[in-house]
Amino acid sequence: MTEIPQPAFLCTGCGEKFARLWGLAVHARHSKTCTREMRFWGKVDKSGGPDACWPWQGAITSHGYGCFTAGGKRVMGAHKAAYQYANGTLVPGGFEIMHSCDNRPCCNPRHLSTGTRQDNVDDKVRKGRQAKRGGRKLTESSVREIRSLRGIEGSGSLAKRFGVDQSHIICIWNRRTWKHVG
Numbered sequence: 001m002t003e004i005p006q007p008a009f010l011c012t013g014c015g016e017k018f019a020r021l022w023g024l025a026v027h028a029r030h031s032k033t034c035t036r037e038m039r040f041w042g043k044v045d046k047s048g049g050p051d052a053c054w055p056w057q058g059a060i061t062s063h064g065y066g067c068f069t070a071g072g073k074r075v076m077g078a079h080k081a082a083y084q085y086a087n088g089t090l091v092p093g094g095f096e097i098m099h100s101c102d103n104r105p106c107c108n109p110r111h112l113s114t115g116t117r118q119d120n121v122d123d124k125v126r127k128g129r130q131a132k133r134g135g136r137k138l139t140e141s142s143v144r145e146i147r148s149l150r151g152i153e154g155s156g157s158l159a160k161r162f163g164v165d166q167s168h169i170i171c172i173w174n175r176r177t178w179k180h181v182g
Contacts, residue, residue, distance in 0.1 A: 020156035037085050040068055044082070044107045053101050054082075054108040064104040083114070096120050102127065137163050143178045 006093075043058040043066075056066025056078040066078025080097050084090055086109035091097060095114040099106055106112075115123070146158055150173050159166040171177040 006163065013182075014087070036070060040070075040078075040081055040085060043068070044078075046108075051110065052108070053103045053106040053111065055103070056105040056107050060105060066105045066107065078105070078107050079112055082109055083112045098123060103138075138172075140178075140181045143172055143181045146172050147181075 028130065036069065039060055044054045045055060045057055046054045048054065056068075058078065059067050061067050061077075068078045068081045069075050070081060074139050077097070080091060083097050091114060096117060096119075098113050098115045098120050100113065101108075101111040103111070132161060142162055146162065146169060155166045155169040155173070158169045162169070168177065
């Protein structure tokens with residue numbers, strides 16, 4: 001009986017060849033020398049140099065952050081894993097990982113720091129990425145314009161144009177927000 005050759009794949013962590021079994025890439029079993037950390041950094045594009053953003057090349061969440069499976073079913077943000085691997089320590093309780101570059105898939109440890117939730121919010125406000133508490137980015141006339149463009153222009157395009165999240169556009173269209181505007 002002739003054995004059917006299995007296609008070989010290269011591990012992004014250690015560069016070693018491995019095969020697929022049952023349609024799944026069996027990575028953990030192919031090498032005892034390849035660690036989770038090696039596999040992690042193999043999915044980060046460092047080609048821009050030490051000061052550039054290092055984008056995550058693996059799975060991305062709906063919010064734009066990279067996600068990494070760190071053993072079993074435990075999934076964590078790729079930026080959080082990058083911080084932990086680079087610093088050799090877990091993120092302290094009550095702290096978040098903040099990006100100085102504001103690039104969500106970035107995993108360059110030089111761009112990452114810890115801060116509280118409030119530090120992160122203050123950073124967003126300072127950089128103009130979030131309205132100040134009680135402040136609004138939209139006016140009643142812009143809400144009317146957004147509603148008039150439903151079916152003509154997409155929610156993503158309108159969100160970029162008006163500087164708000166796409167879900168906010170959809171809430172305006174469905175009158176979950178700005179109900180008082182005709």
